[in-house]
Each structure stands twice: as structure tokens, then as C-alpha cells.
Amino acid sequence: MSESGTIEAPAAALAVEPIPTLGQDVARGLWTDNPILVLMLGLCPTLAVTTSIRNGFSMGAATFGVLLGSNVVISLVKDFIPKQIRIPCYIVVIATFVTLADQAIAASSRELYMALGIFIKLIVVNCIILGRAEAFASRNTVWMSARDGIVMGLGFTCVLVVLGGLRELLGVGTLMGVPVTPQAFQPSLIMILPAGGFAGLALLIAGMNAINRRRSA
Amino acid sequence: MELDFSHILTLAVGAIFINNFVLARFLGLCPFIGVSKEIEPSVGMALAVTFVMTLAGTVTYFVQRLLERFGIPFMQVVAFIVVIAALVQFVEMFLQKAYPPIYSALGVYLPLITTNCAILGVAVLNVQETHNLFDTVLFSFTAAIGFGLALLLMAGIRERLDLAPVPRSFRGAPIAFVVAALLAISFMGFSGMKF
Numbered sequence: 001m002s003e004s005g006t007i008e009a010p011a012a013a014l015a016v017e018p019i020p021t022l023g024q025d026v027a028r029g030l031w032t033d034n035p036i037l038v039l040m041l042g043l044c045p046t047l048a049v050t051t052s053i054r055n056g057f058s059m060g061a062a063t064f065g066v067l068l069g070s071n072v073v074i075s076l077v078k079d080f081i082p083k084q085i086r087i088p089c090y091i092v093v094i095a096t097f098v099t100l101a102d103q104a105i106a107a108s109s110r111e112l113y114m115a116l117g118i119f120i121k122l123i124v125v126n127c128i129i130l131g132r133a134e135a136f137a138s139r140n141t142v143w144m145s146a147r148d149g150i151v152m153g154l155g156f157t158c159v160l161v162v163l164g165g166l167r168e169l170l171g172v173g174t175l176m177g178v179p180v181t182p183q184a185f186q187p188s189l190i191m192i193l194p195a196g197g198f199a200g201l202a203l204l205i206a207g208m209n210a211i212n213r214r215r216s217a
Numbered sequence: 218m219e220l221d222f223s224h225i226l227t228l229a230v231g232a233i234f235i236n237n238f239v240l241a242r243f244l245g246l247c248p249f250i251g252v253s254k255e256i257e258p259s260v261g262m263a264l265a266v267t268f269v270m271t272l273a274g275t276v277t278y279f280v281q282r283l284l285e286r287f288g289i290p291f292m293q294v295v296a297f298i299v300v301i302a303a304l305v306q307f308v309e310m311f312l313q314k315a316y317p318p319i320y321s322a323l324g325v326y327l328p329l330i331t332t333n334c335a336i337l338g339v340a341v342l343n344v345q346e347t348h349n350l351f352d353t354v355l356f357s358f359t360a361a362i363g364f365g366l367a368l369l370l371m372a373g374i375r376e377r378l379d380l381a382p383v384p385r386s387f388r389g390a391p392i393a394f395v396v397a398a399l400l401a402i403s404f405m406g407f408s409g410m411k412f
């Protein structure tokens with residue numbers, strides 16, 4: 001960034017940032033700016049509901065829906081919200097979508113609703129959603145905000161599915177409810193308990209660090 | 218109203234140890250990982266959270282009664298989060314005016330607490346467990362104590378971890394999560410306690 005007052009400043013101010021391609025955006029959401037593994041946001045639902053692939057995917061889908069919806073709506077109304085009260089306004093928008101998601105899940109699958117528990121309601125305080133609203137949707141067009149929501153939601157859901165798969169496989173020996181491990185394999189129940197959640201996430205982040213280091217080496 | 222001490226103890230020990238908000242219920246993880254690098258900010262965060270959580274739990278008890286009175290219980294999420302955000306704002310302004318030294322110690326953590334899922338979590342849990350007013354206040358307070366305890370334990374360990382030879386890929390967040398896993402295992406030992 002050039003300092004203001006120098007000759008380069010006006011030119012830098014006129015320069016337009018290149019718009020990333022869809023592929024670059026997806027790579028951003030899945031890897032370089034992954035909301036959970038890199039930005040460290042939304043940790044509570046990540047650890048709490050990844051006891052199986054199905055639960056992880058459902059929570060990811062619900063968060064994806066709320067993220068997309070709130071990004072779009074906030075981008076639509078951004079010019080009408082006074083700057084000083086923008087955060088409470090964003091929160092109300094997000095809370096509305098969360099209520100919709102909560103009621104939808106409660107109506108469609110009682111079992112899933114019980115499994116996800118209070119974490120559906122806690123999507124409203126998932127820092128990813130408010131963070132993207134503040135950092136992106138409040139300054140960009142509807143289409144770009146929607147794309148950002150999709151890409152970040154995708155990254156979030158992927159991590160949930162991978163972690164859910166890891167914990168389900170090692171903790172119960174099934175994948176999507178289907179037993180896949182040989183008889184001789186004794187699953188360790190601790191993987192679907194809180195300790196296993198922490199350990200699983202630690203492995204994922206460490207794995208990502210190792211891969212990044214190997215790539216840049 | 219008679220004071221049933223065994224009931225109080227069950228609720229308190231349950232919230233602090235057996236179902237610790239961070240290590241068993243997975244609530245309040247973002248500040249848990251973010252602030253627990255050193256002991257001093259952890260103490261500030263723990264105190265701020267205790268204050269806000271007890272207050273928020275109590276206020277949302279009355280909000281829930283109001284919602285049910287008007288027949289709109291489904292508005293719980295919207296109402297709770299708006300009330301909590303407003304509450305935190307008021308607490309910040311009040312502390313700034315009335316107790317400046319406390320404000321300068323805790324103030325920086327207050328805006329972070331609004332998105333702390335432990336606050337909304339305790340509000341929703343109080344409703345779910347159908348606590349009366351006394352239980353609500355007690356549960357909110359002890360849940361915050363449990364959060365503070367986990368936070369301080371974590372900070373103490375992480376301060377020493379800074380000096381340990383951690384494998385390169387694990388430095389920073391991963392090793393913190395491994396420590397959290399070990400803490401979670403140790404807290405599992407409290408399950409099944411009866412009075």
C-alpha cells in the first residue's frame with residue numbers, strides 16, 4: 001500500500017482490484033480462506049455436531065442457507081442502513097434466517113432437530129455469517145455477495161463433512177450409517193465425544209499446515 | 218422459598234464440571250481459543266463473561282415469558298439476540314461512565330461477547346431446561362464460572378506451551394486443540410457424580 005501524499009497515491013487509488021474467477025473464489029473458500037481451518041470462525045458448531053457425516057452435512061447445509069440468504073439480503077439493503085446501527089440490523093436479518101432454518105428443520109426431521117440441538121439457533125452467533133456480512137456483503141453487489149456466501153458456505157460444509165467422517169469412522173466404524181470397518185477394528189467411542197472433536201480438528205489444521213508448508217517449500 | 222442446598226449443588230457442579238460449557242457443551246470456543254494465550258487477558262475475559270452471562274440469562278428469562286404471553290415463542294432467536302446485543306451495549310456504556318477502571322480492564326472484551334455463543338447458549342438452555350427464575354440466575358452464573366475455569370486452565374497450560382518444542386505443523390491452534398482434548402478427557406471424569 002502506498003502512503004498518501006506521494007505521487008503514486010492517485011494512481012493506486014484509481015487501480016481496480018482484479019475480480020477473482022469463480023474457480024479462484026472456490027479455492028479461497030475451501031482452502032486459503034477456509035472459515036474454520038484458517039479464519040478460526042464458527043468453531044462451536046464444528047466441534048459439536050460433527051459426530052457423523054449426516055449431522056455435519058446438515059449443519060453445514062443450514063449454515064450455508066443462512067449465510068447465502070443473509071449475504072444477499074444485506075447486500076440488497078446496504079444502502080438504506082445507517083452506518084452506526086448496521087451491526088444490529090445485520091444481526092436481525094441473520095436471526096430471521098436462522099429462525100426460518102430452525103422451524104424448517106424442526107418440521108422436516110425431528111431426529112435431526114434433536115441431533116443438532118441448540119446449535120441450529122446458535123448459527124445466529126456464528127462469527128462467519130456476521131463476519132462476511134460486515135466484511136463483504138455490506139460493500140459488494142448482490143451477485144458477488146451471493147457468490148461469497150456460497151463459497152464460504154461450501155468451505156464450511158466441507159470441513160464439517162470431513163471432520164464428521166473422521167469422527168464417525170474412528171468412533172463408531174460407520175460412514176453415513178453404513179458399517180465400513182472390518183470386524184477386527186474396534187472403534188474408539190471417544191472420537192464422538194468432545195475430546196475427539198478437539199483432537200480431530202487439531203489433526204485437520206495440522207494437516208493443512210503441513211500441506212501448505214510442503215507446497216511453499 | 219426453601220433453599221434446597223442439594224439442588225443448588227447439583228446445578229452448580231453440573232454446570233461447572235460435569236457439563237462444562239466449553240469442554241463438554243462446546244460453547245464459547247472462539248474466545249476460548251482466541252484469548253487463552255495468556256493468563257491476564259483470560260482473567261479479564263472470564264470476569265466480563267461472568268457478569269454478562271448472569272445478566273443476560275436473567276433478562277432473557279423475562280423476555281421468554283413475554284414472548285409466550287404474546288403467543289410468539291418462535292421469535293425466540295430474534296428477540297434473544299437483539300436483547301443480548303443491546304444489553305452488552307448498555308453494560309459497556311454504563312461501565313464506561315460509572316466504573317472507568319473496570320471498563321479499562323474489561324471493556325475491550327465486551328463487544329466480543331455479543332457473538333460469544335455461550336451467552337445465547339445459556340439463554341436458550343435455560344428455556345429448554347424450564348428453569349424457574351432462581352435456577353436461571355444460578356445456572357447462568359455457574360455456567361460462566363465453568364467457562365472461566367476452563368479458560369484459566371487453558372491459559373495456564375498455553376503459557377507453558379510457548380516454551381515447549383511443538384512440532385511445526387502443530388504450532389498455534391492445533392496444539393491448543395490437543396490440549397483442549399486432554400482437558401475434555403479429564404473433565405469427563407466428573408460425569409456420573411451424584412449427591
